[in-house]
Amino acid sequence: MASDGDSEEDFVSYGTPLEPLEEDEPLKKPIPLHEQTVKDEKGRYKRFHGAFTGGFSAGYFNTVGSKEGWAPSTFVSSRQQKAEKPRSRPEDFMDEEDFSEHGIAPAQITTSQEFSSSRRDEAAEKARAVGAQAALIPGDTLLEEFIAPARSSVGVELLRQMGWREGQGVGPRVKRRARRQRAESGARVHSCVMPPAGSEDSEDDDDEEFAPENVTFAPKDVTPVDFTPRSGLQGLGYRGLNPGLALLGRGAAEHIDLFKPQSESRSQLFGERRSGSRRGGVAGQAFGVGALEDDDEDVYHRDSMSKYDTVLGGEEPGDGLYGWTAPQQYTQRTGRSRDASYLGKILEGFTLAQNPAKEKTVFPPPSLPRDYRPIHRFHPSAPSLSSLPGVSPALAEALRTSRGHMVKEEPQQGGRHQLDSGQRRALLGEDSLQGPTSVMELLRPEDRERLLNLRNASTKTPTSDSHSAVPAAGLRAGSTVAASAPPPSPSPSSSGSQQQEALAAWRGVQPSSQTFKPFEKNPSKQARYELYLSRLRQGDRDALEQSLDLGMTEWERSREREEFVRASILYRPSSSSLSSRFTRSKHLEDDDTVEVSQEEKGDVDDKEAAVRMKLFGKLTRETMEWHPDKLLCKRFNVPDPFPGSGLVGLPKVKRDKFSVFNFLTVTESREAAAPPKPPEPGKKSRWDVSEQKEEGRKGDPLSEMLSTARTQTSAPAALPAPTSSGDQTEVKSAEQPSSEKKEGDEEEEQEEEEDSRPPMDLFKAIFASSESSSSSEGESDKEEEDTTKDGGKMESQPQNLFNITSSTTSSIASSSQTAAAASSQAPARENEQERAEFGPKLPPPAAYRGASIGEEKHSKRSRERKHKSKKQHKHKKEKKKKKQKKHKHKGKQKKSKKEASDSSSEDTDVDEDEGGDGQVSTDELLKRLKSVRSHQSC
Amino acid sequence: MAFPLPRPQAPQLPQHLIRTIDCQQGAVRAVRFNADGNYLLSCGSDKSLKLWSVSRGTLLKTYSGHGYEVLDADSSYDNSLICSCSSDKTVILWDVATGQVTRKLRGHAGKVNCVQFNEEATVMLSGSIDGTVRCWDTRSRRYEPIQVLDEARDSISSIKVAQHELLTGCVDGRVRRYDLRMGQLHVDFISSPITCVCFSQDGQCTLSSSLDSTVRLLDKSTGEMLGEYTGHKMKGYKLDCCLSNKDTHVLSCSEDGHVYCWDLVEGSLTLKLPVGKAVVQSLSFHPTETRLLTAMEGRVQVWEAEPEVIEEEGMAT
Known part of the structure; x- marks a missing residue:
C-alpha cells in the first residue's frame, strides 16, 4: 500500500500536460498562416530571413552584423610583435541560440555521454548503415565506425570489469540447458519485431553437440524491444527492400564480412537469423520473382499467427525469464543457491551480500470489530460535565475542549421516540429549519422576559440532578440547565435581565454564517463571543460566565460580560420565516397615533430634561441609518455606503401626513378624495402653534381642523419665548368690532378659495398680503415721516412690552392677556399674515429708521417707492380691502391722528420698533406706556 | 540660531470698521464672502443679489431674477457660479460673469431659507421652510432634486456642507448631520429653534445658535457640548453665527445691534462689537483673514483687526 503511494509520488512530470480533450468540444480553428509567428524569448517577433540566409537569427537587415556594421579587425604585425594568427573557434560563429539548450553547442552543464546510461541508439545506427549502403561509396560509414573513439559508459566499464563482454547477457552464468530452453523460446517473437526473413537454421543445434557438462555460459543477451515508430504508410510487418541483400549477393556476404551492414554479432543481438540461402538482386516483400530467378520462391509473405503470442504470460519459458527482465520471484527463489555458484568476477572490495535486502514490513490495518458502525456522535456534554460534583466549571471546560475524557457515559438514547425533532x-x-423554534421568539422581549421570570420562579426548586430536565419550551432535550453548578461569579443583577433577554433571543437559533461579528478586530474576543452565542443557542443559562476568559482580571471580565450581553441583544437573529411574516406592533392599540417615524423614538421630554441639565451627548444624540442617493454620493465623490440598496433616506420612515406643507402639496388629491382626516397630532412644531391659534380663530374649515388637532395635542406644550411673543401680537383685541371680524372672515373665505389652488398660490397669497401691507399707497412722504415718529412710538409699545415680558416663558398666559389688553390698537391683521411664516423671522427691512432717520431717509423712501410700484399692480384688490380696514383701525386707535396719515407706514413702523426695541430699557418702556395712556385718555 | 520662537500673537479680532457699503437693495438679508474672501454677496430684500468687491467696496454685478427677497446665497469654489434662494420658493443658479440665470429650480413648497454648494459645486443644497432639504444637481439638466431630505419636522433654517457631511439646523430644535460616507444621520436635540449652524474649520465641532439666546459648540462625533456662549440676544429673528477663521472665537449676531465675540475655549465674552442700533442680521467671517462682514438693515460693514487709516481718509474725502 505504502509503496504504491510512494511510487505515485515518485513520478516526475515534464512539460506542460495537454489540455484534456473534451468530446463535445468544437474543433479549434486552425491558426491562420499570418498568425503563426515566431517570437524570441523576450516576446519580440522574429523575422525569417530565408532558410539559407540566416533563418530566424540573422542580424541587422539580413546581415550578420549589427547596426554599427562589421568592424574589420585590423591586422598589425611588426618585427617585435608578430601577429598571432587569429584562431577562431566555432563558438565565435555561434549565437546564443546555438548555445541554448537545444542548440548545436549547448553551453549548459549536462551529463556527458560517458556517464549517460542511455543505450546506444541502435536503430539510428542501423539507419545510418542503411544510408551508407545506399550511398555512392558503400561502407564509408563503416569506416567511420571503425575510426570512432571507443566510448562506453561507466556502467559498461564496470560490467566489463566484472567479466562481461559485449554481446553477452548480464547475470550469473548459466548451464547449457537453460540456455537451450532460452533459445527455443527465442523463436517466439513478440509483436512488432519482424521475424527475420531468413530460414530457421538454428545454431543451437550445433552448440548442443559441443556442450560439456561443467561449462557454463553467459546468459544470452536480452534484446530490448524496439519501439521504433512506423514512419511509412506500409502495413504492419512490412519490410521494404533490403539494399544489403539486394546488392550484395550471397557470395559476397559469405566472402567478406566487412561490408555487410550488420556484423555477425549484431545480427545475433537483434535476434536475426542468418539466412542460409540468400539471393542476389532485389528481393523483399512485395517484390515479385524476377524472370531470371531460377527458384520459384514464395513471393508473398505469409505470416502465421502461430508466430505470435496469443496469451499474455501463458506459457512460461523454462528459465522464467519473461522478456528482458527477470521477475523478482525468480531471483529470490534462486538467489540463495546461486551465491556459491556465481562465477562472475566480483569486483575487488565487493562481496556478495549474505543477506538479501530487508523487505519492507507492511503492517495491515487493524481489523475492525464486527459490530463496528462508522458513526460518530457528538455529546453535548457541557451541562453533564459541569454538573459533576466537585468539578469546577473551568476544569470541566478544559476537559470538554479536550474532547470527552471525563465525559460520563450519557444514558443511552432510548430510541427514536425519545429523540426530539432536532x-x-x-x-x-x-438542514435546520429556518425560523424560530419556539413561540417565545415571536414574543416581544419584555413579554418573553416576563414569561421567563414566571417560569424561573416556578422552577426554581434546586435540583441537584442535572438530568432532571427543565420542561421548557424551546429547550433542547440534550441541553439541560444545570442548577447545581452556579457560575463562580454571579453576574451582576443589573445585567441579569438583559442576559435573560439575550438568552431568550438566541435560544434555539441555528448558527449561520451571516451572524454579525461585533468584535472582529479582536479575534480572541470574537471567539469568546461566538462561544457565548453558541451556548446561548443551546439554551445555556450561564453561557456568559463560561465563555469568558478566566485569565482576565475581574474588571475586564465584567466589562466584557456587559459587552457580550449588549452585543447579543443588539445583533439578535432576526431572520426567521415566521417572524418575517408578522410585524410587531409598534404601539399599543391607540387609534389616535400615527406611525411614528424612526426619528421619533426618543422621548422628547427626556431630551428636554437633558438639555435643561446641559447634558448634551448621548441623551440628546440619535444616530440612525440614512441612505443617500447614489447620485448624491457620486456628486460628493464618496463611495455609496450602502451599495445595492435601493432605499433612499431613512429606512422605514413614514412621512407625517399632517404637516401643513404636506397638506399643501397634496391639496388636489385631498380635495378629490376628501375623507376628513381624523384629528391626529402632526408635527408638533412650536411654530405651528402660533399659526394654529391664529387660524383657529378663523372660520376656515381647514384651519379649524388643524387647530382642533393641534390644540388637542399641543395645548400643554410649553411655548418658548419667541413664539409667545409672536403669538401675543396676533391676539386680536377684544375691542375689535364685529364688523371688522366679518371682514376678516370674508378675507378668509377668499383665502380658502385660493387654498384649493396649488400651494404656490396659497403661499403667494400669504406672502403677498404681508408684502402688500408693507407696500402702500402712501402719497405724502413728508407726512409719513412725522407720523411715523409718533405713530411708531405708539405702536411700538405693545411690542416692546412683549419682547420683555415674553422672556419669561412661564407666564405666557398672563402676559398674553396683558398683551391683549394693551395692544388693543395693534394692527392685528397684517402681523398675523406675517406670522404665518414659520421659524425665526427676519428682521424688518427698515428697522433702523427710528434710530437714524436723518441719514437714511432718502434711501428708505426710494426703496419704499420701489416696493409700491411693484406691489401695486399685483395685489390691487387685496390692498383695497386692507386699506379700508386699516383706516378703520386707525380711526380707532389714534383718534388724534390725521386722517390723511398713511396707513402704509404702520407695518414698517411696527417692524422698526420691533427691531429697535433692543436698546430700550424697562424704565423707558414704562415711560412710554404712561405716555400712551395719557394719549389715549386725551 | 536657537532663538525661541516668538510667542504667538494673541488672535486679533475684527474690531475696526473699515468700510460701510450701502447696498441700496432694501434690507440685506444675508451677506456672504465668496470662497476666497475677495468678494461679497449681499442678498437684498428687493429681490436682487449683489456682488461687491470687499477691498474697494464697489458694486460689481447685480443679479436680478428672484421674485421675492433673496434670503441666502453661496458662491462656488471657483467663483464661476452663485446659487441663491429666495422667498419665492426658488433656488437660482447664476452665472457669475454674465449675470444670467443658469437654472431656476422650483420644488420647495415654501420660502427657501438657506442654500449652499458642496465643495465641488456639483450639488446645491437648499433648506426651506417646508421642512425639506433638497439636493439639486448642477451638472445635469434635471429639474428635480437628486434627493429630498425630509427628516426635519419644521422649517430648515440653516444648512452647511463640509466635505461629505451636511449639517442642517431646524426650527424643531434639532441639528441634523448627514454623513454621506457612513450613511448615517446624527440628530442632536437642542430644544430651542435653531437659527444657524456652522462647522468648525477643523470639522470636529458644530456650532449652533438657537432662539434661547445661546450659541452652543457641540462635539461632532459624540454630540457632547463643548461650550456654551451666552450674553447676546436672539429671541425672534433668524440671525447668523460663525467661527473665526482660526476657530479661536465664536461670533454671533444679536438683536441688540452688536456682534458678540467669545473666546472659544474659555467661553468668555471678548468683544462686543457695536454695529448699529438695529438688529445685526447676518455676518460672515473671512475664510483666511481676520475680516468680518456684518449686515444690518440696508448696509454691509467690513470689519478688520487693524484700522486702515488711508482708506478711512479716502472715505472721508
Whole structure:
C-alpha cells in the first residue's frame, strides 16, 4: 500500500500536460498562416530571413552584423610583435541560440555521454548503415565506425570489469540447458519485431553437440524491444527492400564480412537469423520473382499467427525469464543457491551480500470489530460535565475542549421516540429549519422576559440532578440547565435581565454564517463571543460566565460580560420565516397615533430634561441609518455606503401626513378624495402653534381642523419665548368690532378659495398680503415721516412690552392677556399674515429708521417707492380691502391722528420698533406706556 | 540660531470698521464672502443679489431674477457660479460673469431659507421652510432634486456642507448631520429653534445658535457640548453665527445691534462689537483673514483687526 503511494509520488512530470480533450468540444480553428509567428524569448517577433540566409537569427537587415556594421579587425604585425594568427573557434560563429539548450553547442552543464546510461541508439545506427549502403561509396560509414573513439559508459566499464563482454547477457552464468530452453523460446517473437526473413537454421543445434557438462555460459543477451515508430504508410510487418541483400549477393556476404551492414554479432543481438540461402538482386516483400530467378520462391509473405503470442504470460519459458527482465520471484527463489555458484568476477572490495535486502514490513490495518458502525456522535456534554460534583466549571471546560475524557457515559438514547425533532434532524443530517423554534421568539422581549421570570420562579426548586430536565419550551432535550453548578461569579443583577433577554433571543437559533461579528478586530474576543452565542443557542443559562476568559482580571471580565450581553441583544437573529411574516406592533392599540417615524423614538421630554441639565451627548444624540442617493454620493465623490440598496433616506420612515406643507402639496388629491382626516397630532412644531391659534380663530374649515388637532395635542406644550411673543401680537383685541371680524372672515373665505389652488398660490397669497401691507399707497412722504415718529412710538409699545415680558416663558398666559389688553390698537391683521411664516423671522427691512432717520431717509423712501410700484399692480384688490380696514383701525386707535396719515407706514413702523426695541430699557418702556395712556385718555 | 520662537500673537479680532457699503437693495438679508474672501454677496430684500468687491467696496454685478427677497446665497469654489434662494420658493443658479440665470429650480413648497454648494459645486443644497432639504444637481439638466431630505419636522433654517457631511439646523430644535460616507444621520436635540449652524474649520465641532439666546459648540462625533456662549440676544429673528477663521472665537449676531465675540475655549465674552442700533442680521467671517462682514438693515460693514487709516481718509474725502 505504502509503496504504491510512494511510487505515485515518485513520478516526475515534464512539460506542460495537454489540455484534456473534451468530446463535445468544437474543433479549434486552425491558426491562420499570418498568425503563426515566431517570437524570441523576450516576446519580440522574429523575422525569417530565408532558410539559407540566416533563418530566424540573422542580424541587422539580413546581415550578420549589427547596426554599427562589421568592424574589420585590423591586422598589425611588426618585427617585435608578430601577429598571432587569429584562431577562431566555432563558438565565435555561434549565437546564443546555438548555445541554448537545444542548440548545436549547448553551453549548459549536462551529463556527458560517458556517464549517460542511455543505450546506444541502435536503430539510428542501423539507419545510418542503411544510408551508407545506399550511398555512392558503400561502407564509408563503416569506416567511420571503425575510426570512432571507443566510448562506453561507466556502467559498461564496470560490467566489463566484472567479466562481461559485449554481446553477452548480464547475470550469473548459466548451464547449457537453460540456455537451450532460452533459445527455443527465442523463436517466439513478440509483436512488432519482424521475424527475420531468413530460414530457421538454428545454431543451437550445433552448440548442443559441443556442450560439456561443467561449462557454463553467459546468459544470452536480452534484446530490448524496439519501439521504433512506423514512419511509412506500409502495413504492419512490412519490410521494404533490403539494399544489403539486394546488392550484395550471397557470395559476397559469405566472402567478406566487412561490408555487410550488420556484423555477425549484431545480427545475433537483434535476434536475426542468418539466412542460409540468400539471393542476389532485389528481393523483399512485395517484390515479385524476377524472370531470371531460377527458384520459384514464395513471393508473398505469409505470416502465421502461430508466430505470435496469443496469451499474455501463458506459457512460461523454462528459465522464467519473461522478456528482458527477470521477475523478482525468480531471483529470490534462486538467489540463495546461486551465491556459491556465481562465477562472475566480483569486483575487488565487493562481496556478495549474505543477506538479501530487508523487505519492507507492511503492517495491515487493524481489523475492525464486527459490530463496528462508522458513526460518530457528538455529546453535548457541557451541562453533564459541569454538573459533576466537585468539578469546577473551568476544569470541566478544559476537559470538554479536550474532547470527552471525563465525559460520563450519557444514558443511552432510548430510541427514536425519545429523540426530539432536532436530534432526529441532526441524525438524518437535515438542514435546520429556518425560523424560530419556539413561540417565545415571536414574543416581544419584555413579554418573553416576563414569561421567563414566571417560569424561573416556578422552577426554581434546586435540583441537584442535572438530568432532571427543565420542561421548557424551546429547550433542547440534550441541553439541560444545570442548577447545581452556579457560575463562580454571579453576574451582576443589573445585567441579569438583559442576559435573560439575550438568552431568550438566541435560544434555539441555528448558527449561520451571516451572524454579525461585533468584535472582529479582536479575534480572541470574537471567539469568546461566538462561544457565548453558541451556548446561548443551546439554551445555556450561564453561557456568559463560561465563555469568558478566566485569565482576565475581574474588571475586564465584567466589562466584557456587559459587552457580550449588549452585543447579543443588539445583533439578535432576526431572520426567521415566521417572524418575517408578522410585524410587531409598534404601539399599543391607540387609534389616535400615527406611525411614528424612526426619528421619533426618543422621548422628547427626556431630551428636554437633558438639555435643561446641559447634558448634551448621548441623551440628546440619535444616530440612525440614512441612505443617500447614489447620485448624491457620486456628486460628493464618496463611495455609496450602502451599495445595492435601493432605499433612499431613512429606512422605514413614514412621512407625517399632517404637516401643513404636506397638506399643501397634496391639496388636489385631498380635495378629490376628501375623507376628513381624523384629528391626529402632526408635527408638533412650536411654530405651528402660533399659526394654529391664529387660524383657529378663523372660520376656515381647514384651519379649524388643524387647530382642533393641534390644540388637542399641543395645548400643554410649553411655548418658548419667541413664539409667545409672536403669538401675543396676533391676539386680536377684544375691542375689535364685529364688523371688522366679518371682514376678516370674508378675507378668509377668499383665502380658502385660493387654498384649493396649488400651494404656490396659497403661499403667494400669504406672502403677498404681508408684502402688500408693507407696500402702500402712501402719497405724502413728508407726512409719513412725522407720523411715523409718533405713530411708531405708539405702536411700538405693545411690542416692546412683549419682547420683555415674553422672556419669561412661564407666564405666557398672563402676559398674553396683558398683551391683549394693551395692544388693543395693534394692527392685528397684517402681523398675523406675517406670522404665518414659520421659524425665526427676519428682521424688518427698515428697522433702523427710528434710530437714524436723518441719514437714511432718502434711501428708505426710494426703496419704499420701489416696493409700491411693484406691489401695486399685483395685489390691487387685496390692498383695497386692507386699506379700508386699516383706516378703520386707525380711526380707532389714534383718534388724534390725521386722517390723511398713511396707513402704509404702520407695518414698517411696527417692524422698526420691533427691531429697535433692543436698546430700550424697562424704565423707558414704562415711560412710554404712561405716555400712551395719557394719549389715549386725551 | 536657537532663538525661541516668538510667542504667538494673541488672535486679533475684527474690531475696526473699515468700510460701510450701502447696498441700496432694501434690507440685506444675508451677506456672504465668496470662497476666497475677495468678494461679497449681499442678498437684498428687493429681490436682487449683489456682488461687491470687499477691498474697494464697489458694486460689481447685480443679479436680478428672484421674485421675492433673496434670503441666502453661496458662491462656488471657483467663483464661476452663485446659487441663491429666495422667498419665492426658488433656488437660482447664476452665472457669475454674465449675470444670467443658469437654472431656476422650483420644488420647495415654501420660502427657501438657506442654500449652499458642496465643495465641488456639483450639488446645491437648499433648506426651506417646508421642512425639506433638497439636493439639486448642477451638472445635469434635471429639474428635480437628486434627493429630498425630509427628516426635519419644521422649517430648515440653516444648512452647511463640509466635505461629505451636511449639517442642517431646524426650527424643531434639532441639528441634523448627514454623513454621506457612513450613511448615517446624527440628530442632536437642542430644544430651542435653531437659527444657524456652522462647522468648525477643523470639522470636529458644530456650532449652533438657537432662539434661547445661546450659541452652543457641540462635539461632532459624540454630540457632547463643548461650550456654551451666552450674553447676546436672539429671541425672534433668524440671525447668523460663525467661527473665526482660526476657530479661536465664536461670533454671533444679536438683536441688540452688536456682534458678540467669545473666546472659544474659555467661553468668555471678548468683544462686543457695536454695529448699529438695529438688529445685526447676518455676518460672515473671512475664510483666511481676520475680516468680518456684518449686515444690518440696508448696509454691509467690513470689519478688520487693524484700522486702515488711508482708506478711512479716502472715505472721508
